[in-house]
Amino acid sequence: MPRSRSKPDGISIPSTVKRSPAKARRTYAKAKRSAEQTYGSGERAARTAMAALKRGFEKVGDHWEPKDHKGPSDEHARRRSRRADGRSAGGVDVLGHTRDELYARARKLGVRGASRMNKLQLGKAIAAHQ
Template structure:
């Protein structure tokens, strides 16, 4: 079932989830629905909780989400939790759960030419930029 909007009607899934596996969509929708009930209609908090649930099991690859090999926080901000969590997010790139070599492989798979001299956070930031470009291209294509 799609997520509910401000007036109680069902809204569309975020576009990146529309292009993702059914399990990622279900995770977002069910978590959002439960969080809206739990937090008494605090929509912003409910969406934060739903995205956190997605990021716990999935990682952003290009313009969609893919299942991670291991569940867990994908970045320093996700590990901290809460609305005031600090640290970089990397837009869903699983920097915590992957080695530098795995991040380099992912970058290559996305068609990027990334230097092996970069650190894990630098590689993750470059992958995040590529993911944003792919997402923008997919949205433009949809119109």
């Protein structure tokens, strides 16, 4: 029986991942299966799978696209700690882009006050407007 795109092997996939390239869907599903074996089904497995997805993909609009270079997207992800200082950009790769690139994306999305924002603020604003 062929596998469903939205639920490979019974794994529920978020809608933003469903609209993403096949590699992103496979990455999420594989990470979630592994996390469910370790932690059981639930929120922790979903968060672990999303963290794995963010290492190689960046949220752009309503889907995920491959990053130019794999790695953490912000200081929160770099620290790998639940007690990190909360400086997360919501899936936007602020470490892999220049401020000018983030500013251009923010302007395209219509973010107000973008010219006065730093990289992290731009990343948060982009995430909020997507």
